Amino acid sequence: MVQNNSQNSTVIPISELNDSLSRETISPINDTLNKSIDSSLKLTFSTSQSDSLLISNPSLQDTIVSVPRNFQAEKGVPITSFNSDWMVGVLLFALVLMAIVRFSFSKYLFKVFDSILNYQTASNLLSEKNMRNLRGSIFLNFLFFVNLALFLVQYAVYILSLNQENNNFIFFLYSFLLLVVVYSGKAIIIRLMGYIFGAIKEAKEYLHTVFIYNKNLGLFLLPITISVPFIAPYATPMLLNFGLFITLIFYTFRLFRGFKILFRKHVSIFYMILYLCALEIFPLLMIYKLLVG
Known part of the structure; x- marks a missing residue:
């Protein structure tokens, strides 16, 4: 029996049996x-x-x-960083100055705003001699120096791609001191010229006009300098170029008002050209040298 069953049956290898089962079930x-x-x-x-x-x-x-x-x-x-942490402290200081002027010298502040286009208001501010206006003027002048120096640093770093090392704060201090020296020297020279040529009153009025527009420029630059460190990088060039446009507008208004004062006082055209070259163009060349060189 055993032999017959073995002869009639077919022996299937185990490997072929596994392959057939895998194809039938897995396929x-x-x-x-x-x-x-x-x-x-x-x-x-x-x-x-x-x-x-x-x-x-x-x-x-x-x-x-x-x-x-x-x-x-x-x-x-x-995110690209230009070591602008120190700007936060400077901006907080500028905001403190602005808050002091807004809440302590609000009437003087509104008159300074009105003096941009109103010549009579500017003349009245010159004739008003009181300590309150003098203190407000000092705060606004200081705010102008801080904001303009900070704007120069921001423009040099973000637009001109200069001074991107850790000495940006030193560059800010140099800019601040340069602006103070330039405008202090301008005030001394204008008063000296007024004394030499017998035009002391005209010299005072012109100096008053220069600092009126400087005060307003410092106020208008404050929102720009505050926004630059915190906005998106693609918007920074547009904002800084807009700030430069505002600066040129105020500078043009200041020159126009100054020449208007000098024409009213019948000042020689030669003296006006001499003043324009010595006290307006030369300081701009110094600032440009500071930024580029």
Whole structure:
């Protein structure tokens, strides 16, 4: 019996049996999974000029997601910093000065604003001699020096790409001292010229006009200098160029008002040209040298 059964039966190797079982059981499963995956999600890789990965999902009504090649999902892109932490302290100091002027010398502040276009208001401020206006004038002049020096530093760093080391605060101090020296020297020279040519009253009025527009410029630059360290980098050049435009506008108004005063007092045109070259153009060249050199 044993021999007959062995002759009639077929011996199948175990390896072939395993292969047949795997094909019969796993293949249908793989086919089912492939069909379900193909029906639910389709990936389309595009190699266009934008070098981006386009993922299209029919279930999302052909929504296309563009992923740039240089996109860094984990590390991110660091924000460029120009060591502007010290600016926060300077800006807080400027805000304190502005708050003092606003709440302690509000009437004087409104008159300074009105003097931009109103010549009579500027003349009345010159004739008013009281300690309250004098203290308000000192605070506003100091605010002008701080804001303009800070604006010069910001413009040099963000627009001209200069002085991006750790000495930005030193550059701010140099700018502040230079502005103080330039305008103090201008005041001394104008008073000396008024004394020499017998035009002391005209010299005082012209100096008063110069500092009136400087005070207003310092006030208008304050929102710009405060915003620059905290806004998006792409908006910084536009804001700083707008600040430069405001500075040029006030400078033009100041020259126009100054020449108007000198024409009314019948000052020689030669003296006006001499003043323009010595006390207006020369300080601008010094500031440009400070920024570029």
